[in-house]
Amino acid sequence: MFSTALVLIIIALLFLRNQMRPIIRLANAAEAFGKGRPVGDYKASGALEVRRAGVAFADMRRRIERQIDQRTTMLAGVSHDLRTILTRMRLQLAFLGDTPESEAMRKDVDEMSNMLEDYLAFAKGDGDEEPQETDVALLFEELEEESEISGNNVKASFDGPSEVLLRRNSMKRCLSNLVTNGCKYGQRVELNGTIENDWLIITVDDDGPGIPEDQRDMAFRAFHRLDLARNQDKTGSGLGLAIARDITRSHGGDLYLEDSPLGGLRARLRIPA
Ligand SMILES: Nc1ncnc2c1ncn2[C@@H]1O[C@H](COP(=O)(O)OP(=O)(O)OP(=O)(O)O)[C@@H](O)[C@H]1O
Ligand SMILES: [Mg+2]
Structure with missing residues (x-):
């Protein structure tokens, strides 16, 4: 009885270890993603339930990345378009000559371009940089x-x-x-x-x-x-x-x-x- 139990326990332990590994890998991947570190090529594996959780995680990660991407592109697009207009305004101001009014407007235009730079930097975030x-x-x-x-x-x-x-x-x-x-x-x-x-x-x-x-x-x-x-x-x-x-x-x-x-x-x- 003792030896049969021992054999069964060893088999159970082996089986359990195999089942634990994909869960640990999923946990590691989720942790790395949360800390903004490279996740590597995570592939869902293991029992059906674990695989489902893994696939859901990978989907979620893709969705989050896509959303960040979308935000960046939109803000960058808007800032870029506005910058073109600002450049044109600056040119027209140069033709106006030096009056107190044009000086004030030039200051406003400068301030606006600084703000646009800030927005661009904010939108870009730090997605591209590797730790x-x-x-x-x-x-x-x-x-x-x-x-x-x-x-x-x-x-x-x-x-x-x-x-x-x-x-x-x-x-x-x-x-x-x-x-x-x-x-x-x-x-x-x-x-x-x-x-x-x-x-x-x-x-x-x-x-x-x-x-x-x-x-x-x-x-x-x-x-x-x-x-x-x-x-x-x-x-x-x-x-x-x-x-x-x-x-x-x-x-x-x-x-x-x-x-x-x-x-x-x-x-x-x-x-x-
Ligand atoms: N060290 C500080 N001491 C007192 N008030 C602060 C301090 N840091 C920030 N604040 C207040 O918090 C607000 C927001 O700060 P934040 O850095 O986001 O913007 P900002 O400094 O006004 O502009 P930016 O940093 O974009 O040039 C500031 O307007 C300021 O009133
Ligand atoms: Mg500040």
């Missing part, structure tokens, strides 16, 4: 140097090992948006990073006025800028935070706004390392 091993400490140094050139006071420091699999350019854009905000609304900006329990944690602190808790959700909305009184003389399209959150989420992480020990706003982002 690569990135030294975040080095990225911090670059940001520090760049903001020094534009005359801002940014201090960056990273604690511990700093190699993480990231889309480098997108991540830089994300951090640069947050640092630019800090410099725009405050005087002093601090950038800190560390890796904790397999999560990359980055905080961007400033000593500006901060954002009241009930307005933080609004600040994330694309094209949304908080009340005009605080945005006097400050230009922007209200896309910075929306883009930054988009990028952290596409890495499988998230971005939070909090109170900073420096007295202003703290942007904290966490990404699976």
Whole structure:
């Protein structure tokens, strides 16, 4: 009886292992897709039910990719068409000569083309870039140097090992948006990073006025800028935070706004390392 049971148990274990493998592969593929990493060529296999789940996942992935594609193409198309008209307007303005009115209009046209560039960048997102091993400490140094050139006071420091699999350019854009905000609304900006329990944690602190808790959700909305009184003389399209959150989420992480020990706003982002 004992040996028969042993044989049966071994057969059951072998069978079970075979059934588990496709489920684990499906879970890995779904996890990688969620973190924005390459999924590889996932093929559904295994028992009928597992295969069905696998096919549904592959379909969902295709649908999501198609939707992102559609969004990009549409926004890029609109921006492109508008840009053509703006170029024409700029040309006509050049013929008008230098009057105060044409100067004002030229400024408006310039502002509109800047906005269009922003929209294009937002629409493009980071779909094309492949994740690569990135030294975040080095990225911090670059940001520090760049903001020094534009005359801002940014201090960056990273604690511990700093190699993480990231889309480098997108991540830089994300951090640069947050640092630019800090410099725009405050005087002093601090950038800190560390890796904790397999999560990359980055905080961007400033000593500006901060954002009241009930307005933080609004600040994330694309094209949304908080009340005009605080945005006097400050230009922007209200896309910075929306883009930054988009990028952290596409890495499988998230971005939070909090109170900073420096007295202003703290942007904290966490990404699976
Ligand atoms: N560090 C900050 N301190 C205080 N207020 C901030 C800070 N960062 C953002 N905000 C508020 O949140 C709003 C949205 O920020 P967001 O970066 O999305 O847009 P923007 O900076 O106005 O324009 P853009 O970044 O597109 O040039 C800003 O208009 C500003 O009122
Ligand atoms: Mg901004």
